[in-house]
Structures are given as C-alpha cells and as structure tokens.
Amino acid sequence: MFDPQKIKHDFPIFKRRINGKPIVYLDSTATSLKPRSVIDKENEYYTKYTANIFRGIYTLSEEATAEYEAVRVKVARFIGATNADEVVFTRNTTESINLVAASIGKTLEKGDEVVVSVMEHHSNFVPWQQRAQKKNVTFKVWDPREKLETIITRRTKVLALTAVSNVLGTINPVKKIVRIVKTINPQCIVVVDAAQAIPHMKVDVKEWGADCVAFSSHKMLGPTGVGVLWGKMELLENLSPYQYGGEMISEVYVEKTLFKKPPYKFEAGTPHIAGVIGLGAAIDYLKKLGMDNVRQHEMKIVAYALEQLKLVEGVTIYGPKERCGVIAFTMKGAHAHDIAQILNEDNICIRSGNHCAMPLHTHLGIPATARASFYIYTTKEDVDSLMNGLEKVKNKFL
Amino acid sequence: MDIYRELILDHYKHPRNFGHLENPDVTQEEGNVTCGDKISMEVQLSTVNSQLSIRDVRFSGEGCAISQASASMLTEKVIGMSIKNIMKLATEDILKMLGTSLAPSRIKCAMLSLEVLQKAIITYGR
16 A cells, blocks of 8 residues: 555654654655665765775775666666666766757757757756757747647757656656657657656656656655666767766777767766665665556645645646646745745745746746645645645735 | 734735836836846936935836835835935845845845846946
8 A cells, every 4th residue: 555654754854843843845846855765775885885886806896886787777677778778877867968968969950950848847948959059050949739740840850858847747748749750750869858757657768769868866766966868779879978087988099089888988987876876776665666656646646736726715727637746836916935935934845936947937928836746755634734834825915 | 033024015915116207217127037026116316415316216026025025115215315325235234124034045035126226226327
C-alpha cells in the first residue's frame, strides 16, 4: 500500500519544526526533498571510499569508480535505455540542454529553423533562442494547440519540447509529437526536457523516440548538482565536446587532441562523484515504490487538490484536468507573492512568480502565478493545510 | 511580526495618490519583471525656499501588496520634500515607513517605488 504518511518518515526534514509548526512542502516541482537513504549514500562516498574516479590503481578509487559507473547503468535501466554509454552526467537539466545546444548551435546554417514550445522552462528556451540569434537563423515558438505541420518544416533542425510543463502540469504526448516531427523531417533533432517527467512517471526514452532527453537528480529525490543527458549514441558521437580538460581525452599532443568516446567525452574534469552515487540511491528508492504507483498517488492528490481549489472563492486555475502533480493558480485581489508569504506563516511552502517560464506567462497574459506541487510524500492533509492557508489569504485580501 | 498589518493592507486596497497628473514634469516606469510588479510615477516639481521639491506626485501600477502599499505610502511621505532629501532615502527609511521587517526576497518589492522616484528625479535632472 502506497502510504505518503509512512513515506514522510523516510525524509528527515519532516522532523523539523519552524516556530513549533511542521513543514508542509508543496514545491517539489522546484526541488524534491531527500530521503535518509540518499543522504546516507552520498555521505558514504565521503566517509568510506573518497577518491577520484578512473585514476587510482588502489582500492578506494576502484570502489568509487565502480559505484559511480553502477549508477550510469541504473539510470539507463530506469529510463528504458539499453546502452549505458548513452547516459552523460552533467550538473543539471540546464547544463544537459546547454551541452546539446552549444554543439548543435555550431552546425546551424542560414535557412535553418529552431523551434521551441511556448510552455518551455527558460532552460529549454533561452539556449535555443540565443544560438538561433547568434547564427541568424529562424527561431519559432510553437503553441501546442497548433498543428505541428504548420510549424515543422524540412529546414527545422531542432524541436525543443518539455515532456511535462512545470507550470500547467500538461503532459505532452512526446511519442506522438516525435512521430509527427520525424515524418515531416527525419533529420529534425528532438530535445526533450524531462525534468518534470522522470521523477513522476514511468518513462521509456526508446518508446518516446526522441534524440535526447535531459533531467535533474535533485527533482527525483537525488542530490543537487547532478543532471543527466541521455542521447542516442549516433547523436552523441556526432556532437562536439562541450568542455575540454581532464578525463574526456584519450591522447593529447601539442598539435592535436583525441577525445574519448561518449559519454566520457562530455564529462570533462572531476564530476560530482558523491552526487551521482546519491542519485543511485534515489533511483533505488523510486523503483521500490514503483513509478506507476508514484503516478497513481499523484493523480489522486492532484485530483483532490483541484476539487478543493475550485471551492475557494476568487481562485483561477491554469492548465488541463489531466495533468502531473502541479497546479498554478491566481487569486482575486492577492498577488502570488502575498499568497506565498501568508502561507509561509504556517510553513506551507509554495512557489510564486513566473516559475522560469516567462514566455508562457506572457502568453497567458498574467504576470505571476502561485504554484503548489506534489510528490510521493504529499498527503491529503497537506492539501487541506493549503486550503486553510488560502482561507487566511482570502480573509486578508478579498 | 505581521507583514500584512492593517496599515499596509489599507494602502494596498485604497492606494493614496493613485492615478495621473495633468502636466507631470517627469514620468518614470520600472518593474520587477520576474515578480510582475510594475510602478509608474508622475511627478511635478517646484522650488520651495530655493530648494527643488516635489509639489505633487501620482503613481499607478500593479503588483504585490508590499510593492503597491510601499508606493502609496511613499507618495504621501514625499510631497513637499526636497529632491536632495529624497535622493538620500534608503532601504531602512522604507522599512521604517512600512513599519515591518522583510525577508531579502521581499525587500526588492518594497524598494521598487523609491527606485522609480529616484530615477524620475535623475531623468528630470538631465
């Protein structure tokens, strides 16, 4: 039985009291909380086998290397990839996308087009916008309500697409979109921001058919400072390195350098070893729960929250009924910041602002929204606390 | 401390000097784009006791209670004040005016109106 109340016991932060009150954490879309097992696993590297990886011919280094590489395999299995060498460790989703954008950006030519969806997080919007501008190629923004056929052409080099909107909670039909895009233009590279998908539902990158997929450890119970770029081997082989330095080379001469094969040619310098190892424990934790159960739980919570929110006078909800565990809303007479501030009096943590999706907010014609988001440890009682908090907001502002 | 004390909510719900002047000497608008706060100030100046001072001011805009109440209270505070003294106003004066303490993330909301006013004065000086 999936019991979020029991799950809470695995997360040490829930023991914390601020002004004597417990924490109601409704901002997992920004970052998830961390279970004890992840904290312990990261700590294990620092206490038991601290050593640089790939370098030492001694036990500590070999242990650290084995732990680090085991996570690569674990990640691959978790997302349905068959080849672990297609898994590149980065700092976060943003760096994963920048890696791809920097490399593809170099190959953009006059007449090419770059397309992003209007619901992209800035991390899958700005890198493409900037590369397109630099190379003076067409930059197009796609409203997913429009037919893809009206925007993707034979000259579209890239489609940047989020799997799940971090504001609306919309779950985009990635598989279907990729299929249509590839029918129009088989050469178009589809770059999927899966930061809000991988933590919350079962994802199979092979089934999606996209060329590369980016996500972050810290949104899926893992440590901050670790991201993943999964890419089809053929694409990774053709991408030029993003950064240069140690570990990513095979031979260096005065006149030239030979690079390692993927994924190593993209992992210059000492990586966040402890963080990657911690991510392994996060995946273990999620696998034990079962991603289908995670999704089922979130569907229940988000349905309950939507139902309750609709009863609050003056609240406008954005996004579709069928969605991931995130709800952006506005309240008549109260700015999102004021809502968040008043909720904070009861340690209810929500986000307010444009959530790094300013083009989407401009598109919706609103400067800011309040956003509550849910995860495996969110209970109905947490949602009730939010509603009580919103009553307080209403009493002050309406 | 209650940030949303009565005085702040009152200024937010019933802003003073809200609207437009017929013949402003200078108009300035600024915003915190990421918050969605926006303040526009229209100012009329005159010389009082050989000091250039604010004769009248109106503001308009939208945003959170802190940014809007701060603008409303500031307009009341500065009418008749010399621009020399306005340019001296700083964060602590605004917090004192609001009568509350604020987390760093909210201080920029509170400071927006003063920034706009001081920019207006600089624009006028040019």
